[in-house]
Amino acid sequence: MSASGLRPGRLGVADLIRVGGAGLRARPLRVVLSALGIALGIAAMVAVVGISTSSRAELNRKLDRLGTNLLTAGPGQSLFGDNATLPDESVAMVGRIGPVRSVTATGAVAGSYVYRNDRIPAGETGSIAVQAARLDLPDTVGLSVASGAWLNAATQDYPAVVLGAKTAERLGLGRAGDDRQVWLGQRWFTVVGVLAPAPLAPELDASALIGWPAARQYLGFDGHPTTIYTRTTDSQVSAVRNVLAATVNPEHPEEVKVSRPSDALVAKQATNNTFTQLLLGLGAVALLVGGVGVANTMVISVLERRAEIGLRRSLGATRGHVRWQFIVESQLLSGLGGVGGVLLGIAVTAAYATSQGWPTVVPVWAMAGGVGATLLIGCVAGLYPAVRAARLAPTEALGAA
Numbered sequence: 001m002s003a004s005g006l007r008p009g010r011l012g013v014a015d016l017i018r019v020g021g022a023g024l025r026a027r028p029l030r031v032v033l034s035a036l037g038i039a040l041g042i043a044a045m046v047a048v049v050g051i052s053t054s055s056r057a058e059l060n061r062k063l064d065r066l067g068t069n070l071l072t073a074g075p076g077q078s079l080f081g082d083n084a085t086l087p088d089e090s091v092a093m094v095g096r097i098g099p100v101r102s103v104t105a106t107g108a109v110a111g112s113y114v115y116r117n118d119r120i121p122a123g124e125t126g127s128i129a130v131q132a133a134r135l136d137l138p139d140t141v142g143l144s145v146a147s148g149a150w151l152n153a154a155t156q157d158y159p160a161v162v163l164g165a166k167t168a169e170r171l172g173l174g175r176a177g178d179d180r181q182v183w184l185g186q187r188w189f190t191v192v193g194v195l196a197p198a199p200l201a202p203e204l205d206a207s208a209l210i211g212w213p214a215a216r217q218y219l220g221f222d223g224h225p226t227t228i229y230t231r232t233t234d235s236q237v238s239a240v241r242n243v244l245a246a247t248v249n250p251e252h253p254e255e256v257k258v259s260r261p262s263d264a265l266v267a268k269q270a271t272n273n274t275f276t277q278l279l280l281g282l283g284a285v286a287l288l289v290g291g292v293g294v295a296n297t298m299v300i301s302v303l304e305r306r307a308e309i310g311l312r313r314s315l316g317a318t319r320g321h322v323r324w325q326f327i328v329e330s331q332l333l334s335g336l337g338g339v340g341g342v343l344l345g346i347a348v349t350a351a352y353a354t355s356q357g358w359p360t361v362v363p364v365w366a367m368a369g370g371v372g373a374t375l376l377i378g379c380v381a382g383l384y385p386a387v388r389a390a391r392l393a394p395t396e397a398l399g400a401a
Contacts, residue, residue: 330382
């Protein structure tokens, strides 16, 4: 074959990977440090997305367990600006709504406070509310008793109290039983139970709950409910919500506030998502810094390997061969950092989610996007050094060496 018929050989994918990998193996410390910059940025982004997704999965699991069909109604402001009052028969009227499955209520006992003993100054109330409660409150709201028992047909008539989770903590009572008592309304009440935290009714966590009849007999309770809890058929929540105020107080429905407790949890999650966006921005900055590190490494690599480039060109390597060699090398360097960052991000997510008791959820798109972003950054970061290396003439490169 004549010299004019000779054509430069083509480098296959395996050849490019082998040549690019050889350049990385020659400088392991620099490669590790550059890949670490990429890995930290990707790990931050994957961990932020993973922790946010795990938190959202825990919220969904909690809502599935507690239900999103709980509605509450309470007194608002009257026309004269003072606190309105709900009618005594409002609970019974709400129970007549067709889709309502269960309804119960609590009533604030004004002027009564609870203390650990009778020697505590009257002003140190600890912001603990005393409320009268109906026996079916746990079933409707979804409460669980952490210690002791809930009120029953016998204890609701006597000085017996069930403490919310925060109330028990503030009073230094971790559990019920052993004749434990608190000073409530100028008399001793026996602690028969301590509630677990109530996500859908956090106001009960800081309350001391006594029976409806006992509140009337011992504390002068007027019998007016202040919070009505309603469980409805899942498909009829909006319909019941629309008529609840008018049912609770037909004469003045404008004085009734209706809410859906699960909305508060969703709003809280939305606030967390806003914070997540900020953290993702910081992760992107870290990723950009890592990309600059890759570009710096590749530029220095070109300067240090001028002799190698000149030798390869003099042996027949084309500009394209040299250009692809450095592009692949930067891709391998970025890919190494990306894979390491994804694994590190998954590990951070798993550790944090496990410590919080959440399910560990890392979206596939976050992992794939993390690796894809690093490859894109590697391509951009390695393009200029690759073009610069390809433009070196063999004589110039060998002469500079």
